[in-house]
Amino acid sequence: MDKWEMYMEIHQLIKKGFSKAKVAEKLGISRSTVYRNLRRSPSDMAEWVESIQTRSKKLDPHKELILSWLREHPDMSAAQVEDWLKEKYEDLKVGESTVRSYVRELREDYRIEKETSPRIYEAIPDSPMGEQIQVDFGHTKQKTVDNNEVKLNFIAFVLSNSRYKYQEWLDRPFTTQDVIQAHENAFRWYGGIPNELVYDQDSLIVVSENGGDLILTREFQQYKESRDLSLRVCRKVDPESKGKVENVVGFIKHNFAKHRVFHNIDSWNEQGWEWLNRTGNYKVHNTTKKRPVEVFSLERQHLRPVTKNLDIKYNYENSISRCVHKDNTIRYLSSRYSLPLGTFGKHETVCIKETEDKQLIIYSSETGEIIAIHKVPDGKGLLIKDRKHSRDRSKGIDAFIDTVAQYFKENELAYEFLQTIREKYPRYTRDQLQIILKEAKANNKEILSAALNECVKRNLYSATDFSDVVSYLKRYRPTDDTVITNNTEIVTPLGHVSEWVMETETQKREVDAYTAILEGDYK
Structure with a gap:
């Protein structure tokens, strides 16, 4: 109801004998709002309503920008509008409630309905400080600057008590080696290691539950022993046991990544870490009603120190496998890569790894022998061929x-x-x-x-x-x-x-003969 309608309803209910508390309960408003409306005379109310309709609002200078966002992305939340404004205008000081009410009014005035897709979560008791970190994976599809679409993958970490978060992105599928490196980066981000790490049943980490006795991939088993980690894997179809990180994955997707334009993976990760400092770890958490960054300053003291830096050397374990096609090629990131002639008969599958300097290493899953090394190019649908892999002509x-x-x-x-x-x-x-x-x-x-x-x-x-x-x-x-x-x-x-x-030579004439022909005097 509008301001005048609410004003009239309050006065009518009071005349009927309802108490102020009952009026507030019946109309769904606070008692302070009831008191304010009772103190105002009709003329005061008219003057106040007129003033709020004509006075400028703090976000009016950004009205057209916010409207353009809402029209282009009707499912955009007020929280994401707030984050985008703070990213674009670093000096802007505005409260969450101000943004929410302003966005709500714009939706009503311009009839922009919000598209929603709610998801249900079950409440989980908080773990003690430094006790647990939850880890999960996610992916999104983003528009690029040239209006193409790219699939991005990310890994998310969250401390269960403080809700302090970390994220890392790749523009290709994660390998076990990438997961290990992300863990090292996360431990540096947190400044320590918790007592327990909770995972989903991801094939990069877990081979089998084996009735509770976890069988890990060889690489991750070595890493677990090196860092002395305590792991727990969730049961299948039991997302509530890691509901905090499930929420974080959704938060990253819908607040950070949604509608954001992708340029390159390095700048994307930089934007992600800035978002964590600006919003993800700074904004007051809806459940704890505290800022994760403030609680983390206390929880950090309960983490186990990182006593040594691991030298994660490149090794050739089975992380990603690819089928060998009859034309002695494999497919990776929508392009084809050549193998030496005869590979198709010797190997049905090979293993691949991409290094930091964009090199694709193809090696035997049985022996670990390197079969081929290619440079990973930009673009898709390409044939990357080593001349040595052609027939020796x-x-x-x-x-x-x-x-x-x-x-x-x-x-x-x-x-x-x-x-x-x-x-x-x-x-x-x-x-x-x-x-x-x-x-x-x-x-x-x-x-x-x-x-x-x-x-x-x-x-x-x-x-x-x-x-x-x-x-x-x-x-x-x-x-x-x-x-x-x-x-x-x-x-x-x-x-x-x-x-x-x-040695035969053609007959040669003097130039005068040709001149005479042209003049018509030649006989």
Whole structure:
């Protein structure tokens, strides 16, 4: 109801004999609101209502910006509006209730209904300080600056008592090695290690429950022993046992990540840590009614100190496996990566790991032997191929040259001629050789020898030039080098024909002759 309607309702109920407490209860307002309205006369009330309709509000300078956010994202919460404003205007001082009421009024005035998808959680008693940290994974799909969509994965940590949080993101799937590194970063963030870590049944950490006796992945088992961690894994379909981190995952998705534009993973993580300091760990928690950062200053004293820095060396354990396709490639992040020929027959699957410097290491799951290393490029749908993984065609070309050279009388000269062509046309050597081989099979050695000598003499190192010379020679004498006259075979030495043909010069006229032709005086 509006201000005037509430004012009239209060006065009517009081006249009917209701107490002020009953009036407040019946109208769903506070008793102080009832007292204020009873103290005002109708003229005072009219003046006050008019003043609040005309006076400026603290967030009016940002009205259009907030409206644009609400129109573009109708499901946006007032808490996220507050966080975005503080991110954009660091000096802005505004209370949560002010933002909530302002957003509520804008929704009512401009009829922007809020889209909601509520989720139900069960209350869990708080653990003692320093006792427990809960860990979970999540993912989102974000718009990029070029309006594409990218899937991002994150791991979230929360101390059960103080609700102090940590998050870390990757633009690719997590490996066990990534999870271990994230734990180290989280322990540095917290400045210590709690007594117990609670997880979901994630395959990067747990292989099997085994009736309560956890079987961890080999990498994480080694890490657990190195850090002397105490782990507890939730039962399946039992999210309430780690409800605090479930809430944190939702908080990260809907307050930090929702509607945020992705540029690159480094800046995204920086924004995430700034959000933790500005909102995630600073904002008053709805359940505890305290700021996590303030409670954490006390809880930190109950954490076990990190006594040593672990050197997490890169090792090749089974973290992510990929099928080997029949074209000797694997697929990773929507691109294909080549493997050496014959890998498909030897391995059905291989294991992969991506390093910090964007290198993809592909190795055998059985022996740990590195099979291939590729640079991970930007973009999707690419074929990343190592030239060493192609067929070794050099041996084939060598054999091909030897085969073609055998058709010539002068094998050494032919070999040198063909090698020069190979150097001149490295990408088309096989095509060049096929043209020469075709001519070699169709002609006798005398024609081939003459053509070879003429090409070398005139520096014509090309298969098409060689073919043209062969054709030219054949036009001026029969292929079998004989002339039949009066039923008598006369063999003409090829050298004389070649010399006569190749040394022939065209007739040359003086320039005056052409001038006379153009002027019409030539006879």
